[in-house]
Amino acid sequence: MNIINKILNVDDYYFDVFMSISEALTGFTVNELQSTGLAETYYTYVLKNLDSVTFEEFLTVSKNILEKYSGDELKKAIQSEIIGNPKKNDISGKVITMWYLGTWEGTYIDDLSYKEGLVWNLMHSHPPGAKQPGYKSWNIKPVNNNS
Numbered sequence: 001m002n003i004i005n006k007i008l009n010v011d012d013y014y015f016d017v018f019m020s021i022s023e024a025l026t027g028f029t030v031n032e033l034q035s036t037g038l039a040e041t042y043y044t045y046v047l048k049n050l051d052s053v054t055f056e057e058f059l060t061v062s063k064n065i066l067e068k069y070s071g072d073e074l075k076k077a078i079q080s081e082i083i084g085n086p087k088k089n090d091i092s093g094k095v096i097t098m099w100y101l102g103t104w105e106g107t108y109i110d111d112l113s114y115k116e117g118l119v120w121n122l123m124h125s126h127p128p129g130a131k132q133p134g135y136k137s138w139n140i141k142p143v144n145n146n147s
Contacts, residue, residue, distance in 0.1 A: 012043075014055075014056065014059045015040075015043050017059045017062055017063045017066070018043050018046070018059060018062075019033060019034075019039060019043075020062070020063075020066050021059070021062035021065075021066065021092075021095070022042075022095060022099060024066065024074060024078055025078070025092055025095060025096050025099075026096060026099045026100065026118060028099070028118055028121075032118075032121075033099065036099075036112075036116035036118070037112060037116060038102075038109070038110075038112060038113060038116055041109065041110060041112075041113075042098055042099070042109065042113075045098075045104060045109050046094075046095070046098070046104075049104060050091065054087070054091070055091070057088075058082075058088050058091045058092075061081060061082065061088060062082065065077045065078060065081055065082070098113075099117075099118050100117055100118045100119045100122075101117050101119055102114045102115075102116065102117040114127055114130060115127050115130045115131050124142070124143040
């Protein structure tokens, strides 16, 4: 996997790595992550809430893995070097939770993070009370993955 270049005109090398590792960790493409409107917000939030040395170490390891591996080898490398490392596992878990639920250590990052959580796409649903599905949507049968 190649590290993506110059996302959202953010002039920060590590932002590109953050987005690429987020793609690998969440299973959603960089474009899907960007479509939440929260990429820059999440990146700056993590920068403010993690020790910079720890975050840079996580991103450096991520960069090395992303540049060296692809496909199944990438998954194995992430499993062994990030998920298998307690310090990096903690960060990766927080990053995954942030994208899926919009929270960091149990607190919503901002008003948009609840509405744009990836969990709603995964469930083929909408965030109750925040982003209604539309008039007469209750008349449409839910997606059935068992067929």
